[in-house]
Amino acid sequence: MGVVVPAGRPTDAELARLAEDAAPFVRLAMVEDVLNLCRANSLWPITFGLACCAIEMMATGMAKYDLARFGAEVFRPSPRQADLMILAGTISRKMAPVVQTLWDQMPEPKWSIAMGGCTISGGPFKYPGEYAIAEGAEKIMRVDVHVPGCPPRPEALIAGILTLEEKIKQGRRFGRTR
């Protein structure tokens, strides 16, 4: 059969028929959706470990768990090349301004994963009168996905990354943009 393009300016009815005919072959989506699909499948995390959880983050990238299967293994040493910050470890009060600076240095669009109890709420180090840590990463920046555990297993981190990928594909941005 094939699609016949009428000469001259098409009427609305003709356009509708055209779209119907092309539907099996052409996907009409917003460019942003396509971009999000690309972004979700090639996350570049920043090489950045704070404490114990960082070891599990490294384990996730290594031989057995192989984060490369999900397209998120290109750990970048520079924040300017990264679009994902995996907050792995305890954020101390001395470190908090540094984390904030790193986050600000990352270009938009960017996402973050709070890995482990420490970055969710202060975790094991939170108690009345505690003086040394920031009680959760959300005190200083936006967090997209929380992965609980102390430390979370590599499978948990992978699940967190997959959740984030879903979220990116749907084009959703939550919370503050800071």
Next chain:
Amino acid sequence: MTAQTPTLTAEPLDTYTLNMGPQHPSTHGVLRLVLTLRGEKLVHVDPVIGYGHRGHEKMAENRTYAQFLPNTSRQDYLSGVIYNNAWCEAVEKLAGIPVPERALVARVILAEFNRLASHLMWIGAYLLDLGGWTPQLYTWDDREAILFLLESVTGSRLTYCTGRFGGLSRDLDADFPARARVVLKKLKDRWQEYEDLVEGNVIFVQRTRGVGIFTKEQCQSYGVTGSSLRAAGVAYDVRKVEPYGAYPRFQFDIPTRPESDAFARYWVRVQEMKQSVRIIEQALEQLPDGPILTERGLGSKKRLKLPVGTQYYAVEAARGAYGILLVSEGGTEPYRAKFRVPSYANLAVMQDVMPGYMVADLVGILGSIDVIIPEIDR
């Protein structure tokens, strides 16, 4: 020249300052080094620490002895079993709690496996620092085998908390020795591969030979311990000098090397892994039957009260001598707990060692001493 003329003589004009860290892929966490350079030469190195300070020592005063147990394995998370055992042993010693034979030997087995895992991780990370990606995949593969084994006993991969006052919370199961031997066999088959891959590598040898030399005076002045000290020709190992737990029963050597350079530290760690395998093999042979926790069940007793006193207890952790100074005033909580962590001294000595080297050697030297920053910052 009038008094108002601004002078810049405070800083010699031919040097400049470079900030490295706290986020730098080769600082193993959150260390910051303020470098003063003349051209490419290091003139002054000033480590800035504290970016991982979590207040463990204050926490210890706010927790009962048992509640503090999980914290110990989060200080040096790469040798969590050793730290966990050390806390238990320090408390046991002050409280006079007996430990069953089986638990003593099982602690040694777990601790040595943990030491192996820690050294393997170090080898991978160090070679990555020097630019080699591949060895890391091998060492992590071996490490995962060990972690799988430890997980079957302790239930966790990294932050172990199996120690109890008076033994261990879980027993080694019946097929543990068989599974452990499989892992040991796998490791032993790998030694040759590591040697070929690393020690025969011209780039590695050239980048590590003759850099980062510690003198014995520096080691004494800073209290350097662990593999870094042994690579400087001093056979100091707490397991031998002040034997604790079940260590006196086992035969093992202390590898030393006189050169004290980064290569020597690599070599010593590899030899130490072989000795750890040797210890585990003997321990598996000698593993006695019997209970794993003392009858008094102090492992779960929450209101454990310790007699008044100050107690120092030292063990050999993966990075050197780890010491716990425990002050008890007779309560259910420590009055004060101080942790003498090996990385602290091993990093502090860098101020003296580094000046004079090229900036390109810095990562090679820093990596070779194997520091864990949250342990230093506590």
Next chain:
Amino acid sequence: MAAPAELVRLLDERGWTAEPPTAHPMSGVSESRWVLPEHLVAAARALKEAGYFYESLTCVDRLDPQGAFELVLTFARWDAPARIGVRVWTPKDTPVPSLAGVFGIAEWNEREAWELFGVEFSGHPKLRWLLLPDGTEFRPLLKSFTAPPPSIYDDSLTAPASPDDRTDPDTHG
């Protein structure tokens, strides 16, 4: 004179040791002695010459009426199971002579004792913050310290002050 017993006898003979101000026993060391602050540097020199290394420095807030700290230093050897505990009793606001000129690591240990407790060390090259952020005003390891000033990093600004939920040993743990 490397053996701990001989060494402490030497310290005793030179009159560097003091009567114990408290009765707290110390274990885990071969020998321990109380040393008067003014003799600390000389004692450390003697230990260094005898082949000991500086292992640790612990400050203990003893809550003495006059406000006294106990400093516990341990020294050990590479070749023998010999550990010497050196204890110093120092009233608050009285500087202790710094050992940074004798042992390199003392510099960091003393900075730590200064920032966490407020112990002053005389002759220290750089008594600045080590672990805490520069400019921290409080001394967190003092027994009188309860909480830091409210900041954006903790929940104190958003949540009402919680009662002391220090876990009951019988229900948690």
